[in-house]
Each structure stands twice: as C-alpha cells, then as structure tokens.
Amino acid sequence: MLWLDKIKVGFEGNMANTRGAAVRYESVQKSYDGESLVVKNLNLDIPPGEFLTMLGPSGSGKTTCLMMLAGFEPATHGEIYLNDRPINNVPPHKRGIGMVFQNYALFPHMTVAENLAFPLQVRKVPKAEQAQKVRRALEMVELGAFGNRRPAQLSGGQQQRVAVARALVFDPELVLMDEPLGALDKQLREQMQYEIKHIHENLGVTVVYVTHDQTEALTMSDRVAVFNDGVIQQLSTPDDLYEDPKNSFVAQFIGENNKLDGKVVEVNGKSCLVELEDGTRLKADKVNVESVGDRTTISLRPERVEFDTHDAMDNIVNGRVEELIYLGDHIRVRMNVAGNDEFIAKVRNRGEKRKIHVGDTVPVGWSLNDCKALDPVS
Amino acid sequence: MSDVTSDQVLTTQDGKPLKAALAKALRRERLRSLMLIAPLLIFIMLTFVAPIFDMLFRSVENQIVSETLPRTVVLLEEWDAGSGETPGEDVYQALHYDLMIASEYKRHTQLGTRLNYEKTGISSMFRRTGRRIADFGEVYADQFAALNPAWEDPMTWVNLMASDAWIADQQRWAASQDGPEPTFILSETAVAALPATADIYGAFAEFLQMEEGDSPTDEQPWNAVYAALYEDLADNPQAFSTFSGTNADLLREAVEAVPTFATASMKELFIDAEDGWGDAGNWAVIKTFSPAYTPGYFLSAADAQLTPDGLEMKPENQQIYLFLFYRTLLLSIVITLSCLLLGYPIAYLLAALPLRYSNLLLILVLLPFWTSLLVRTSAWKVLLQQQGVINDVLVWIGLITDAGRLVMINNATGTIIAMTHILLPFMILPLYSVMKTISPTYVRAAKSLGATDWTAFWRVYFPQSVPGIGAGAILVFILAIGYYITPELVGGTSGIFISNRIAFHISSSLNWGLAAALGTLLLVAVLLLFMAYDRIVGIDNVKLG
Numbered sequence: 001m002l003w004l005d006k007i008k009v010g011f012e013g014n015m016a017n018t019r020g021a022a023v024r025y026e027s028v029q030k031s032y033d034g035e036s037l038v039v040k041n042l043n044l045d046i047p048p049g050e051f052l053t054m055l056g057p058s059g060s061g062k063t064t065c066l067m068m069l070a071g072f073e074p075a076t077h078g079e080i081y082l083n084d085r086p087i088n089n090v091p092p093h094k095r096g097i098g099m100v101f102q103n104y105a106l107f108p109h110m111t112v113a114e115n116l117a118f119p120l121q122v123r124k125v126p127k128a129e130q131a132q133k134v135r136r137a138l139e140m141v142e143l144g145a146f147g148n149r150r151p152a153q154l155s156g157g158q159q160q161r162v163a164v165a166r167a168l169v170f171d172p173e174l175v176l177m178d179e180p181l182g183a184l185d186k187q188l189r190e191q192m193q194y195e196i197k198h199i200h201e202n203l204g205v206t207v208v209y210v211t212h213d214q215t216e217a218l219t220m221s222d223r224v225a226v227f228n229d230g231v232i233q234q235l236s237t238p239d240d241l242y243e244d245p246k247n248s249f250v251a252q253f254i255g256e257n258n259k260l261d262g263k264v265v266e267v268n269g270k271s272c273l274v275e276l277e278d279g280t281r282l283k284a285d286k287v288n289v290e291s292v293g294d295r296t297t298i299s300l301r302p303e304r305v306e307f308d309t310h311d312a313m314d315n316i317v318n319g320r321v322e323e324l325i326y327l328g329d330h331i332r333v334r335m336n337v338a339g340n341d342e343f344i345a346k347v348r349n350r351g352e353k354r355k356i357h358v359g360d361t362v363p364v365g366w367s368l369n370d371c372k373a374l375d376p377v378s
Numbered sequence: 379m380s381d382v383t384s385d386q387v388l389t390t391q392d393g394k395p396l397k398a399a400l401a402k403a404l405r406r407e408r409l410r411s412l413m414l415i416a417p418l419l420i421f422i423m424l425t426f427v428a429p430i431f432d433m434l435f436r437s438v439e440n441q442i443v444s445e446t447l448p449r450t451v452v453l454l455e456e457w458d459a460g461s462g463e464t465p466g467e468d469v470y471q472a473l474h475y476d477l478m479i480a481s482e483y484k485r486h487t488q489l490g491t492r493l494n495y496e497k498t499g500i501s502s503m504f505r506r507t508g509r510r511i512a513d514f515g516e517v518y519a520d521q522f523a524a525l526n527p528a529w530e531d532p533m534t535w536v537n538l539m540a541s542d543a544w545i546a547d548q549q550r551w552a553a554s555q556d557g558p559e560p561t562f563i564l565s566e567t568a569v570a571a572l573p574a575t576a577d578i579y580g581a582f583a584e585f586l587q588m589e590e591g592d593s594p595t596d597e598q599p600w601n602a603v604y605a606a607l608y609e610d611l612a613d614n615p616q617a618f619s620t621f622s623g624t625n626a627d628l629l630r631e632a633v634e635a636v637p638t639f640a641t642a643s644m645k646e647l648f649i650d651a652e653d654g655w656g657d658a659g660n661w662a663v664i665k666t667f668s669p670a671y672t673p674g675y676f677l678s679a680a681d682a683q684l685t686p687d688g689l690e691m692k693p694e695n696q697q698i699y700l701f702l703f704y705r706t707l708l709l710s711i712v713i714t715l716s717c718l719l720l721g722y723p724i725a726y727l728l729a730a731l732p733l734r735y736s737n738l739l740l741i742l743v744l745l746p747f748w749t750s751l752l753v754r755t756s757a758w759k760v761l762l763q764q765q766g767v768i769n770d771v772l773v774w775i776g777l778i779t780d781a782g783r784l785v786m787i788n789n790a791t792g793t794i795i796a797m798t799h800i801l802l803p804f805m806i807l808p809l810y811s812v813m814k815t816i817s818p819t820y821v822r823a824a825k826s827l828g829a830t831d832w833t834a835f836w837r838v839y840f841p842q843s844v845p846g847i848g849a850g851a852i853l854v855f856i857l858a859i860g861y862y863i864t865p866e867l868v869g870g871t872s873g874i875f876i877s878n879r880i881a882f883h884i885s886s887s888l889n890w891g892l893a894a895a896l897g898t899l900l901l902v903a904v905l906l907l908f909m910a911y912d913r914i915v916g917i918d919n920v921k922l923g
C-alpha cells in the first residue's frame with residue numbers, strides 16, 4: 001500500500017487542476033440499429049471531483065454511456081457537456097479524457113515506459129518533461145523497475161496499474177473506467193478498489209466508473225447510478241441505495257432481499273397496509289405504490305428480521321424454520337413465512353445458544369420502515 | 379545452497395532418474411504422432427525433398443564426358459591445354475577407340491549436345507565424325523586380311539581373345555541353344571600381351587552380346603580392333619610368345635609383317651573428317667569438362683565460364699542470366715510492394731467491417747482462386763493489349779491519341795499488373811487474419827490518450843499488423859520469384875523471369891544441368907533473402923493468424 005502515499009507527491013505538480021471536470025448528460029438517447037433504444041433519455045449531472053459509478057446488469061447500456069462520453073459513439077439525440085461545453089462534435093482525442101479499458105488496452109508492441117510516454121508524445125510535451133513524468137508515474141504505481149518490460153511480461157494487477165497510470169499521466173480532469181477490475185481475482189480486485197479510490201481522493205479528478213459488481217460500486221463510489229434497460233433506475237449515495245431503494249429492481253439488484261407479494265388494502269399518508277396472498281396483513285413504507293388495490297411487492301432485508309419480538313413492533317408474523325445455515329459471524333435461517341418458503345432471516349451470532357430448531361414455528365417481527373412496498377415484480 | 383540442490387538428480391520413487399522416466403513416457407507419444415505424420419513425410423520425401431536433391435546433384439553432375447570418352451580423358455590429363463597446340467597422336471588413337479564404341483552405342487551425339495552447351499559447333503563435329511569413324515581403321519583391317527584371310531574369320535578372333543573356359547561354355551551353349559549365350563570373357567593371356575586389342579575387342583564383344591543379341595563367333599570385329607592389334611604388335615613384337623598353337627603362328631606371321639604395313643595417322647583422319655579436331659580450343663573444352671563433377675553449369679548460370687586461363691565472365695553479348703536474376707528479384711519486389719499497397723486497405727476493411735459484409739468481401743477476395751490462372755492471365759491480355767479495352771477507353775476519353783496507345787502487355791508492366799492481381803489474395807489473407815486479432819480498443823485507447831486518427835493508426839495499429847505484412851510479403855515474394863506461367867504469357871521478352879529460362883532449358887534445350895544450376899541459384903537466393911529477413915524482422919514476427 002506504500003505507493004498510495006506517493007500519489008499525492010507524484011502529482012503535486014499538477015495540483016492546479018485537482019478539481020475535476022463537470023459532466024452533464026442532457027436527455028441523451030442512443031440507438032445502434034434505429035429500432036431499439038439502448039439508452040433512453042439519460043439525464044445525469046456529475047459535479048467536479050465526484051466518483052460516480054454506473055452499475056447495472058449486462059447489456060443495460062453502461063458502456064454505451066461511457067463511450068458516448070469518451071467520444072467513440074455518437075449520441076443519437078441529446079447533448080453531453082464537459083465543463084458546460086457541449087462536446088458532441090469534439091473528436092475523442094481532443095476531449096482530454098483519461099480512459100481505463102476493461103482489458104487495459106496496453107499497447108503490446110511498446111514497453112511500459114513507452115506506453116506511459118505515448119499520451120505525452122502526442123501532446124508534444126518536451127522530451128525531458130516526458131521522461132520525468134513517466135518516471136514519476138511509474139514510481140507512483142510502484143513499478144519503477146518495470147519500465148522496460150512489455151505489457152505481456154507483467155501480471156494482471158501490474159498491467160492494471162500501468163493502465164491506470166497511463167490514463168492519469170497526462171493530467172486529465174476526467175477519467176473513465178470500464179470494468180477495469182473485471183479480469184482480476186477477488187483479492188487483487190479488493191486491493192485495487194482501495195487503491196483506485198485513493199487515487200481519486202488524492203487527485204480530485206472526476207471519475208466515471210462502470211461495473212456490474214455491486215460491492216465494488218458500494219465501496220468505491222460517491223454516488224451510484226443503477227442502470228437497467230437503458231434507464232437510470234436510481235441515482236443515490238451507496239447507503240441510500242441500500243436503505244431506500246426506489247423500486248423493486250434496485251432492491252433486488254443491491255444486496256439481499258426478501259420478496260413478499262400482495263395487494264395494498266389501506267393507505268395512511270407515508271405508510272400503507274398490504275395484504276399478502278395468504279391473508280397476512282403487513283404495515284409497510286409506501287414507496288412505489290399509489291392507491292388501494294395496487295399490486296405490490298414488499299422488500300425486506302434479511303438482517304432486519306428480529307426473533308426477539310415485542311408488542312411495539314409494527315409487524316409480527318409466525319414462520320416455520322426450514323433450514324439453518326451456520327456462517328460463523330451470523331446464521332442464516334430459511335423460513336416459510338406467509339406461504340413464501342424462500343424467506344431468509346439473518347441472526348447475529350452472539351454466542352448464546354439460540355433456541356431455534358428446524359421445524360419450529362416461531363414469531364418474527366420487523367419495523368414498518370424496513371419493509372418497503374415497491375412496484376410488483378412480474 | 380542452490381548449488382547443492384541443482385546438482386542433485388531428481389529420481390522417481392523407484393530410484394530411476396526423473397529425466398529418463400519422463401523421456402520414456404514421452405517416447406510412445408512421440409512414436410504415435412510420428413506414425414500419424416508418416417504418410418505425409420514419405421510423400422514429401424519422395425515428391426519434394428528427393429527431387430530437390432536430384433536437382434542439386436544434376437547441377438554439378440558431368441559424368442557423360444568421362445563415361446563416353448574414358449580412354450581419351452585419361453590421356454588428355456597429360457596434355458597442356460594452355461599450349462595452344464593440339465594433343466599428340468596417342469590422344470587421337472584413344473579418341474578413335476572411344477568414339478568407335480560410342481558411335482555404336484549412339485552415345486556420341488549426347489556427348490556432342492552436352493559439350494555444345496560449352497562451345498557451339500562441337501555437337502555437329504561429333505555427329506559427323508561418328509558417321510565416318512568406322513572407316514578409320516580400315517587400312518589396317520585390309521592389310522591384316524591380305525596377309526592372312528584367317529583374320530577375316532570371326533573364329534580366329536574368338537580363339538585369340540576368349541578365355542578357354544568361355545570357349546568351352548559357348549560350345550556347350552551352341553549345342554543346346556538353351557537361354558542366352560554365356561557372357562564373353564577375355565583370356566588373361568590376350569589381356570597381358572595385347573592390351574589395346576583386348577580392350578577394344580572386349581568392348582566389341584560386349585556390344586554384340588548386350589545390344590545386338592549377336593555372338594562374337596559370328597561377327598568380324600570393328601576396323602578399330604585391327605588398328606589396335608597393329609598398335610599392340612608394333613609396341614610389343616614378342617607378343618606371340620605367350621600364345622600357343624595357331625594363335626602363336628598367326629601372331630608371329632603378323633609381327634613379321636607389321637613393320638611393312640602402311641600406317642594411317644589418326645590425327646590426320648580426324649582433322650580430315652572435321653576441321654574442329656584440329657582446334658586446340660575444342661580439345662580444351664573436352665579437357666575442362668572431363669571431371670565427373672563440374673562447376674560449369676553454375677558458372678554458366680552466373681554468366682561466367684571456365685577457360686584454360688581460369689575463371690572469367692562471358693562476353694557481354696552472351697550474358698543473360700545475371701540480368702534475368704536481377705530482373706526477377708526487382709520485379710518480385712515491385713509486385714510484393716504493389717500487393718501490399720493494394721492489399722493493406724482491403725485487409726483493413728475486411729477486419730473492420732461487420733461480419734456479414736466482411737464475409738461477402740472475403741468471398742470476392744477469394745473469387746480469383748476459383749477461376750483458372752490461365753483464364754485470368756488471358757483476361758489481362760484482352761484488357762491490356764494495344765487494341766484492348768483499356769487502351770480503347772483511354773483513346774475514347776481522349777487521354778491518349780490513337781497513335782500513342784500504351785504498351786502495357788508483353789513487357790515488364792504486363793507482368794507486374796497481372797501478377798499483382800494473381801498474388802493479391804496471398805497478401806490479403808495473412809494480413810486479414812492478423813488484423814482480425816488486433817482489438818479495436820487499442821485504437822480507441824490511443825485516441826483517448828490524445829492521438830489523432832493518423833497517429834493512432836501509425837503508432838498503434840500499424841506496428842501490430844507488421845507480422846501480417848511480413849507473412850504476406852514473404853508469401854507473395856517467394857511465389858513471385860518462382861512464377862512462370864504469367865510472365866510467359868504476358869511478359870514478352872522484357873518481362874520474363876528466370877523461371878522461364880529454367881523451363882526453357884528443361885523442356886526445349888534439354889540442358890537439365892543448367893536448368894538445375896539456375897534453379898539451385900534461385901533457391902539459394904530465396905534462402906539468403908529469407909535469412910536476411912529473419913535477421914532484420916525476425917521470423918517469429920511472422921504470423922498467419
């Protein structure tokens with residue numbers, strides 16, 4: 001982790017532009033074939049210096065959004081602004097945007113140092129300054145001794161660092177990363193997440209990051225835009241996304257979550273009463289339903305289910321324990337609640353011998369705020 | 379510490395060296411794979427490697443002179459070719475015997491043809507002399523016959539020359555007429571006492587038995603045999619002493635008569651027959667090419683020649699091959715470059731287009747492979763000739779006048795145009811297969827780093843396509859350098875390649891040795907270029923996909 005401390009030093013000379021660029025998508029649409037929209041009316045405002053992640057399942061249009069910003073795909077409709085300047089007609093090489101590709105795209109016929117010098121050469125930076133910047137960038141990513149190697153002679157993690165260094169060496173205000181960690185194993189990925197996050201913090205550049213790994217999105221980002229089907233489903237901070245999903249897709253996509261299907265029978269301002277298929281009635285936070293009679297899916301995080309029920313709880317139902325899975329720090333309990341036998345509860349392992357056995361019918365409870373009435377799933 | 383471990387030999391559980399165990403385990407695998415490729419290997423050996431070695435051998439092989447004129451060649455070693463004088467009488471005598479035998483076997487014309495490659499005129503010299511050689515010894519035959527008619531009797535000669543065992547065998551065979559006549563065997567007495575006569579008579583008997591199916595007992599010997607007998611008796615008056623009976627009597631009588639015989643100078647007879655035999659230059663050629671192996675073909679292929687004074691270039695007006703080699707190389711390079719120039723953009727397009735369009739384009743690229751080479755080349759004739767389509771169009775447009783029609787065929791231009799067209803697919807395909815593997819993200823990355831389209835192409839895309847260029851260029855160049863049909867059809871005289879000369883020598887002039895030498899030189903040139911390429915570009919930098 002030592003090299004992280006050097007980043008600040010390494011780029012101190014460029015601290016003038018530590019404030020990154022501002023990006024704005026204005027009603028951007030994109031179609032490749034003229035028949036279907038891959039990106040549908042995208043409006044997105046990214047303030048300078050923000051780490052914004054585009055998260056979504058495969059084919060949801062994340063890369064397309066990034067490519068439009070980088071200039072490799074034209075927007076079919078709408079305008080993209082970089083620092084309030086429309087850039088639809090600016091060619092990619094004049095946008096000054098650093099980019100890290102999923103497979104790194106390090107030039108195989110050049111050494112690491114030549115790769116890093118490339119953006120400086122095309123900018124006609126004086127030779128001496130080039131060499132100095134390349135050396136500093138290499139030291140920054142702890143690869144000082146690797147300048148003469150070819151990319152093929154580096155490990156995946158090392159190549160990834162070179163790719164990051166190359167995207168930063170010409171001091172861009174905006175860096176785009178398209179699943180830069182997709183090819184790494186879990187441990188290396190976690191380490192690199194941390195390192196990229198720190199580069200961002202130290203340099204203050206704006207980062208637009210694409211991933212379909214929700215953990216990555218939650219741990220790294222200032223804000224996350226959850227994409228599905230070419231539409232941003234929700235744009236929030238990571239904790240908001242987890243605590244207050246705005247629709248079922250976000251609830252399903254981020255974290256684990258129990259689904260209970262039912263119908264709204266009563267609306268009380270910000271909350272509502274939902275009747276499940278077996279007649280059980282639950283009080284829920286009214287998020288994405290309108291009126292009585294609407295079909296809804298209730299979303300409930302497994303760790304919010306309490307076994308120590310008391311009368312003050314908003315919802316208490318009986319469930320039969322189907323299966324116990326011991327996971328060390330917690331125990332997963334699979335139950336049948338209100339006819340749904342995929343209902344999961346997480347119990348913190350406090351050391352005391354809990355009296356839960358498979359086959360028992362026990363009461364479980366949760367508060368109204370943890371129980372979101374969202375749009376129905378299917 | 380590492381020293382200790384590296385010195386230890388790793389062993390398997392039962393103590394055998396690990397390496398040996400591994401080798402044993404792999405041997406079966408290797409044998410099996412070897413068996414799989416064995417048919418191909420044998421095929422290649424028989425149809426490719428063996429002919430190449432045969433060609434290499436032919437380019438230096440020259441046994442025909444020493445095989446046809448064995449006696450002459452031996453005596454010629456003594457002769458000083460640089461003296462400018464013709465050889466002595468003994469050489470002509472030897473030539474008399476050699477040519478007599480060769481003319482019976484009809485081999486003298488082949489030898490004449492071979493030597494004619496080195497000096498024109500020798501061929502007819504041999505042919506004409508061959509027709510008269512049988513008469514050269516007549517003067518001796520007549521005198522022996524006049525001395526004693528027994529010399530005209532074949533049996534006299536058999537009794538004199540054949541070994542007793544053979545005579546007995548022959549009589550037994552004559553009685554039974556069973557199978558072929560026993561092979562003639564010379565008597566040791568005759569060989570010792572009458573060496574020249576025995577030599578020629580042996581050749582005569584062998585010729586009769588092998589070629590004519592006749593018996594020595596039925597045929598009077600060639601006149602040359604009488605000449606040899608005269609020579610032997612004049613050299614060795616005591617020859618009869620080792621013989622007995624009628625043989626001894628006959629010989630004693632002949633020895634006494636020989637000093638009174640009229641003689642004939644073989645030298646004069648030869649020069650009478652053909653003036654060429656009095657030309658020391660012709661003799662020098664025979665001497666120069668008498669060794670069994672000769673650099674002569676290679677020298678000819680390089681427009682040089684071997685003279686008594688050593689190595690020298692042929693006269694200017696006879697030099698053709700070096701210039702042809704030079705032209706072949708030059709045109710091949712031009713063709714390779716124009717293939718590259720035309721092929722690169724097409725391959726780029728192929729690699730960049732979506733699959734359904736690129737497949738269609740690829741079919742168009744491969745289309746020429748489905749039509750005959752001859753058809754394509756002939757089509758170029760139609761297009762390029764002076765009354766052809768292109769000239770007509772140019773005249774019609776007014777770019778050129780009717781009198782100034784361009785000459786685009788039957789010269790180097792025609793060869794370049796037609797061969798570029800024919801070899802283009804060989805450039806496009808390797809280029810395409812390499813370009814297809816170059817991910818478009820590299821160019822995107824370059825652009826995102828600030829490179830213009832051109833810089834991104836030149837600094838990032840192009841270097842990665844170089845292995846394809848290498849493969850395509852080598853392929854096209856090597857195909858071009860050995861091309862034959864197209865230059866033959868559209869090259870005229872100024873557009874033909876060295877391979878056209880090779881074909882000419884193989885099929886028309888029948889000078890296979892020269893053809894082989896030219897082919898070998900071409901092979902060496904290609905190998906040298908290949909090595910240079912390996913040095914400069916590196917052969918591992920060549921990729922076909």
Ligand SMILES: Nc1ncnc2c1ncn2[C@@H]1O[C@H](COP(=O)(O)OP(=O)(O)OP(=O)(O)O)[C@@H](O)[C@H]1O
Binds near residue numbers: 056058060061062065
């Ligand atoms: N060049 C293209 N031509 C036509 N369609 C395309 C092209 N690129 C992408 N698409 C389509 O656009 C849609 C969105 O693609 P995009 O690459 O933006 O998805 P993504 O969110 O990045 O997915 P992933 O997580 O798998 O990378 C997909 O349905 C894809 O098939």
Ligand SMILES: [Mg+2]
Binds near residue numbers: 063
């Ligand atoms: Mg993508």
